[in-house]
Amino acid sequence: MVRPPEAVSDVALSVRGLTVDLPRGMERIHAVENISFELTRGQILCIIGESGSGKSVTANTIMGLLPKIITVSAGTIHVESTAIVGASAQELRAIRGRVVSMIFQDPLSALNPLMTVGEQITEVMMAHGVGTKDARRKRAIELLAEVGLPDPPLMYHQYPFRLSGGQRQRVMIAIALALEPSILIADEPTTALDVTTQAQILKLIRDIQRRKGMSVMFITHDFGVVAEIADSVVVMEKGRVVEQGSADQVLKSPRHPYTQRLLAAVPHLTGEDRSGPGTARGEPILKVDGLCKTYRSGGSLFGRQRVVPAVKDAEFELGAGRTLGVVGESGSGKSSLGRLLIKLQGCDSGRILFEGTDIAKLTEKQFRALRPRIQMIFQDPYASLNPRSTIGRILTAGPVAHGTPYRQAREEALALLAHVGLDVGAFGRYPHEFSGGQRQRVGIARALMFKPRLLIADEAVSALDVSIQAQILKLLDQIQRETGVSMIFITHDLRVASQICDEIAVMQKGVIVERGPPSQIFLQPKSDYTRELVAAIPGEPLRDGQGGATVVSH
Incomplete structure (x- = not known):
């Protein structure tokens, strides 16, 4: 028709x-x-x-x-x-990518893990018979530069697992724009991006839309x-x-x-310090001193080695029942810091004192007994949930393995599902049957099953809509007040950080450039980089503790 x-x-x-x-x-x-x-x-x-x-x-x-x-x-x-x-199917293939293209919500599951970034961009052009091999490669590198990825010629040969969440999302955007379609469907394209990169991507989409007369469903x-x-x-x-x-x-x-x-339910940026349940007195539950981690890739006989200092000399303390927010752009080292703290990867140097024990020196076998006490809510809920297991098994397997009776674990799992806004029927369903935001809630419930002493939340609410986000933040605050759990809250949303964090650390290229309470970070920032982050929040005036608009001094 x-x-x-x-x-x-x-x-x-x-x-x-x-x-x-x-x-x-x-x-x-x-x-x-x-x-x-x-x-x-x-x-x-x-x-x-x-x-x-x-x-x-x-x-x-x-x-x-x-x-x-x-x-x-x-x-x-x-x-x-x-x-x-x-x-x-033939008619649909003819228009996909050329007439209408889509940026998917979950970049890791949408990208092929066995193909390089460059191959996945050129594949779109090749499928529609566009250009020669050299022309397609040149266009792919141009697109990687357009979406703000560093070192496009080198990025062309990288695999998705080597990139941060925000970088993978930018690759998805490059793929969708490869043939400059007349209609672009963008399904949460800036969810995983920090505010400055989000501003760049929105500007990019607007510029292409105006130049080509493109229509966008966002x-x-x-x-x-x-x-x-x-x-x-x-x-x-x-x-x-x-x-x-x-x-x-x-x-x-x-x-x-x-x-x-x-x-x-939309969160607003506020410079008011949080009256949290915790106290900074006494021994901190976590003390980090001189923590360093450097990534190296490439380096064959004729290749150039890429050296990325992900975390450089990080130092901070976290008291019992308190929350430290870690904010910064995509690729700033926030998630790497979180993985080091939970020992999902080893550090190059430095100390991580958890309840007085330097866990940086522990082997995996030595650390295993402490692992239930340090839990993580991962950035990508789809990649962190076993697609072959029901939600019930995902929630109960860990506690049962550590000696909790199944009946007790099941009751606790059902109670936590209700807490995070999912119905009882979710217990018997599989991860693919849920939306992105619902999968993130499952990830939060799984982390809380162990009743941890330290909770590391890596973009825990970035995939959630504002009303569920407000519920989850309220839930985390309630759990913290009831249990005294300490939190490292990694986020690119400064509005959320201003509401839930007692102290905020701002990271740039692996370095903590500024640390302090929300009143300092948002009202009197000392770093130019912090001021840029605050200024880049879309459509958001800074509010003081009484709800009035506040001008950040430069």
Whole structure:
């Protein structure tokens, strides 16, 4: 079915009465139900909604990427002049990448671990017969530079596992933009990115959109991003469209109670110091002194070795029941610091004193007894959950292996699932049956199963929508007050860090350039780099403890 020419000239993407059915046994019948909206040519449409609201299912339906167990039962989708519902696999392949392209939410699972970054970018061009081998390589290196990756010629030969979460997301964006499609579907493309890189990516997408007249469907839970780039907004709740209109109308005068609740849950940057449960007196639970880690790659006879100092002379202390936030750009060493503290990799030098014991010197066998006391919430929930195990097994396997009776572990797991906002039915399901935000909640529940003394949260709320994010932050605060657990909270969202952290360490290229309470970091920063991070937050004025706007002194 082809749309009339007059409609094609105004509308790049049209969705009419779309209903997508879920398999039997799920918590609801439809993934999306009777939704309709249009993406005007040359415009940016933002789709907002909580995790599980049907945003990503809608995007995958448009791309023709639904798994066989999820079916379209009603409605139509037109991409340019092509009817997507009922189209053959050959027709869909012809438009993917060339007419419509997609930036996926989870870069690690979307990238091929056995192919280099360069091969995956050139593969898109090769599939559509674009350019010679040399031209494709040149274009791939240009794209890597465009999305802000360091040393593009060297990055061309890297594998995804060597990159940080933010760097992998930028590779995904480069792949999606390889053929400069007329329609770009971006499913949470800036979720894993720090504020300065996020600003670069948003500017990149806007520039390409304006230069090529590209239309963008942008899925996000960050209302700062919406305020920055959206022309129009669609709000989804539990598979239904509850509100849509111009960005100005939806953000400033929301009509639906659900939209109002989402906006009320948005975290705001504050310079007010937290009145936390912990105390800095007495012996710290964690003391880090002169910690260093350097990565080396390459270095064959005729190759150039790449040396990256991930962590350089890190020093800090953490008291019982207190939270240290670690913020910085993607690749600044935040996640590497977290992996060193939990001994997922060894350090080159320095000391990590946990409850008085230098765990940096311990072998894996010696450290095994302490491992339950130090737990980590990983940045990438999909990669950290076993796809062959049910959620129940994922949550109970560790405690049972350490001597907890299964019945007790099961009861604790069910209670924690409820705490993190998942129903009892999640216990018997598999990771692939959950949205990205729901998988992150499973990861949080797994870490809490051990009742740890030290919790390292690596971007623990970055994949969550604002309302669930608020619930998780409240949950972590509640657990900290009840148990006295100490936290290292690694995040690129300075708004979240300002609300949950007693002290904040700012990292740049492996070095802690500034450390202090939120009032210092956000109101009187000493480092130029810290001031750049605060200034780059999209659509966010700094607020003092009384809620008033505050100007950061330069």
